[in-house]
Amino acid sequence: MSERETGRAQRVDARTNRGRILDVAEEVFGRGGRSASTEEVARLAGVGIATVFRHFPTKAALVEAVLVRRFDRLREHAEALLDVADAGTAFFDFFSHLVADAATKIAIGEALQDLAGDTDGDAATASLGLRRAFGALLRRAQQTGAVRDDAELPEVYALLVATSRAAAQAHLDEEVRARMLAIVFDGLTPAGRLPMR
Amino acid sequence: MSERETGRAQRVDARTNRGRILDVAEEVFGRGGRSASTEEVARLAGVGIATVFRHFPTKAALVEAVLVRRFDRLREHAEALLDVADAGTAFFDFFSHLVADAATKIAIGEALQDLAGDTDGDAATASLGLRRAFGALLRRAQQTGAVRDDAELPEVYALLVATSRAAAQAHLDEEVRARMLAIVFDGLTPAGRLPMR
Numbered sequence: 001m002s003e004r005e006t007g008r009a010q011r012v013d014a015r016t017n018r019g020r021i022l023d024v025a026e027e028v029f030g031r032g033g034r035s036a037s038t039e040e041v042a043r044l045a046g047v048g049i050a051t052v053f054r055h056f057p058t059k060a061a062l063v064e065a066v067l068v069r070r071f072d073r074l075r076e077h078a079e080a081l082l083d084v085a086d087a088g089t090a091f092f093d094f095f096s097h098l099v100a101d102a103a104t105k106i107a108i109g110e111a112l113q114d115l116a117g118d119t120d121g122d123a124a125t126a127s128l129g130l131r132r133a134f135g136a137l138l139r140r141a142q143q144t145g146a147v148r149d150d151a152e153l154p155e156v157y158a159l160l161v162a163t164s165r166a167a168a169q170a171h172l173d174e175e176v177r178a179r180m181l182a183i184v185f186d187g188l189t190p191a192g193r194l195p196m197r
Numbered sequence: 198m199s200e201r202e203t204g205r206a207q208r209v210d211a212r213t214n215r216g217r218i219l220d221v222a223e224e225v226f227g228r229g230g231r232s233a234s235t236e237e238v239a240r241l242a243g244v245g246i247a248t249v250f251r252h253f254p255t256k257a258a259l260v261e262a263v264l265v266r267r268f269d270r271l272r273e274h275a276e277a278l279l280d281v282a283d284a285g286t287a288f289f290d291f292f293s294h295l296v297a298d299a300a301t302k303i304a305i306g307e308a309l310q311d312l313a314g315d316t317d318g319d320a321a322t323a324s325l326g327l328r329r330a331f332g333a334l335l336r337r338a339q340q341t342g343a344v345r346d347d348a349e350l351p352e353v354y355a356l357l358v359a360t361s362r363a364a365a366q367a368h369l370d371e372e373v374r375a376r377m378l379a380i381v382f383d384g385l386t387p388a389g390r391l392p393m394r
Contacts, residue, residue: 155373159381161363180355185384
């Protein structure tokens with residue numbers, strides 16, 4: 001291998017390691033909460049603890065990187081849904097997706113909550129990006145009449161965070177979660193558009 | 198004073214002290230979370246730390262007693278509302294009352310959550326009593342057609358806990374909280390009874 005090729009291979013390795021560490025950290029922190037150990041992450045990722053610390057100097061940095069990636073992915077998902085023809089379906093599907101996701105992965109609801117008053121840091125920025133993308137989905141759904149137009153982002157986002165946390169922490173089973181969301185979604189639907197129940 | 202009178206006076210003192218300690222603990226734990234100190238409670242209640250420990254041998258016992266009293270009061274409030282003529286108003290008023298209460302006092306939502314899977318202990322028993330009384334308010338509101346009859350207690354209670362936590366932890370201002378609850382309440386109202394919005 002040429003020197004250039006060796007350098008590239010190392011960079012690819014580093015990227016692969018970083019991604020693998022994040023994948024494992026997301027799972028480990030999701031399972032055990034943030035009290036899970038960095039050692040466990042290193043072991044399950046098949047790398048030395050030194051490699052973890054080279055990418056993420058502190059555990060806080062690792063947790064933040066996991067959150068940033070999750071917020072970014074959720075934001076990208078929301079942004080992709082801005083192109084879907086049915087704006088109402090896009091909005092409600094995304095809401096359900098986030099709540100279902102929160103129920104099984106790292107306590108995203110908790111993180112969203114913790115960051116609510118925070119304006120510094122990459123996770124806070126990523127969280128704000130997600131909130132903006134969600135706001136865009138909401139406005140579009142309101143413009144097409146699928147969501148009542150007197151609902152504003154602060155309370156709709158509060159409901160998103162509240163139901164995400166409930167799903168994650170109260171260990172609601174899937175049916176209860178679905179019925180809980182059905183109530184919220186009916187509340188968000190203009191009166192004239194509610195199906196006969 | 199006779200011996201009997203002295204004994205009675207001491208018992209009255211003890212009751213007064215107990216109540217005062219609980220009042221202060223409720224406020225202190227509500228302000229500072231459960232990390233607040235027992236020493237601070239003793240100081241603000243104007244009693245010695247020994248008196249606090251005589252009534253509540255551990256901090257956990259003190260926190261539990263605060264929770265039991267709050268759950269019991271909320272349950273009594275709910276039970277009193279079972280006699281109100283308008284069952285729908287009684288149900289929605291109680292829901293709002295609990296959420297507003299959660300926003301300003303000890304993290305009752307958190308406690309409700311923590312106790313969700315718990316069946317032991319006085320706080321768990323008191324929490325279950327509150328859930329039952331809330332269930333009775335819900336059934337009565339459903340019988341009069343004020344609440345949709347396909348909503349079941351698990352999801353309605355999950356929404357009560359979720360919105361309580363959101364109000365307390367996201368520091369929602371009063372208007373956002375009111376609009377959040379309006380969405381949930383509309384979702385709980387049978388379609389035919391929704392006012393034109």
